[in-house]
Amino acid sequence: MSDGMTVLFALGVMAAAVGGAAVLTWFERRLLGVWQDRYGPNRLGPFGILQVAADMIKLLTKHDWVPPFADRVVFIFAPTAIVVAMLMGFAVIPFGPDLHIIDVNIGLLFFLGMTSLAVYSVLLGGLASNNKYALLGGLRSAAQMVSYEVFMGLSLMGVVMLSGSFSLQDIVAAQRDMWFCIPQFLGLFVFLIAGIAESHRLPFDLPEAEHELTAGFHTEYGGMKFAMFMLGEYLGLILISAMIVTLFFGGWLGPWLPPIVWFGIKTFFVICFFILLRAAIPRPRYDQLMSLGWKVMLPITLINLVATGAIALWMHDGGAMT
């Protein structure tokens, strides 16, 4: 693609991601309704889809308030950081054989780096609010992200070993014979859980935990700044789903339909699965979350790593399986 086309495509991806995140706020509520035997927002427009617009108008017209006791600069900076970081993450995702904004040879590391940057947003938001609930939320998110980041990265090393590359296009291409969800099912399992924790979605939403911490790190946020946090969270959900599809479910690979459609369908199903998890599983206690991370998930990851390495060595003398 030419430079101009790339810029256009990047803008298109950005618009699609943000629009998708907005629609997701409505879609998630409808889907939760289905699973909880109720309807969810169904009044405004066909199937209630205009609820998104109504929410938008409400959030945009809210008083944009910075509490006097907050650290003003950081308080305003924090919500933008998560959106920027999450949108940057979309840059390396391959949507089709030649359909990507940029295909760097360290695409996977770039993605991990960007999701790690998003943590700062939550942290700084909690710190700058100068409020005990926000501080506790920020504290929790720091501990949670640090411990889940460890095996989030490690769980992907199996995929890297099998494909022999950090480039996401190469990883997708390496799944032509078999999707990595079969040989790397442990990696998939761990990455799924780490992904939920990373985007602090519901079973692991301890940083906001509205029952204990009112709203956790965004207690003091309102209006559009709050909306930015929400947007970042939903962007993170889409990003993690897209990554799971790319790394474990063959990305854009698939018969008959055009690649981008396959990518969309797969991502959609993973998002639905995330929402199902939200509908089904209650939030664990904080110490349970930590012990699950360090005592169960990390050993599983290491076992997976060693086993994958051994098999890769055994099958191809010291080479990658590609």
Next chain:
Amino acid sequence: MMQLWESFWSQIRTIWRVLKHTFTKAETVQYPEQKPYLAPRYRGRIVLTKDPDGDERCVACNLCAAACPPDCIALQQGTREDGRWYPEFFRINFSRCIMCGLCEEACPTNAIQLIPDFEMCEYDRQNMVYEKEHLMIDGTGKYHDYNFYRVAGMAIEGKDKGEAENEAPPIDVRSLLP
């Protein structure tokens, strides 16, 4: 290890059970379009009823106001020329009323009654305050032939003490005659 497997399996089972709810019908009642069934004696809004002769039943005894838990009833007692008591004003603040029905139970003349209407939203809060003319209905409500002054011993014009239904003439306590 066993415990770990148990807890993991429990999560999987939960997810499966919730997923099965995709095919169950929503319990929601789509309220404004779909009305719920209300029992004939459902307690909603308060009305003031009239006796079979068309006179208001309320004698302004204040028992309802005393029984009311959120204190939403206000009234002032007055006396008509024929000796009957009546409320000069009778005011219920429905933004406070909890529709408990204690006023109905307290009422000695069956004047105050609760009807199944509960849809009384207003945009202006002041409109939730109902005066006597808003509360009064033309009928007798649940008790069709009860008339307080016809059975009570109180003297009014055209009916002295002892002339009410099932009432004996008063005993003259100063007389020695049996």
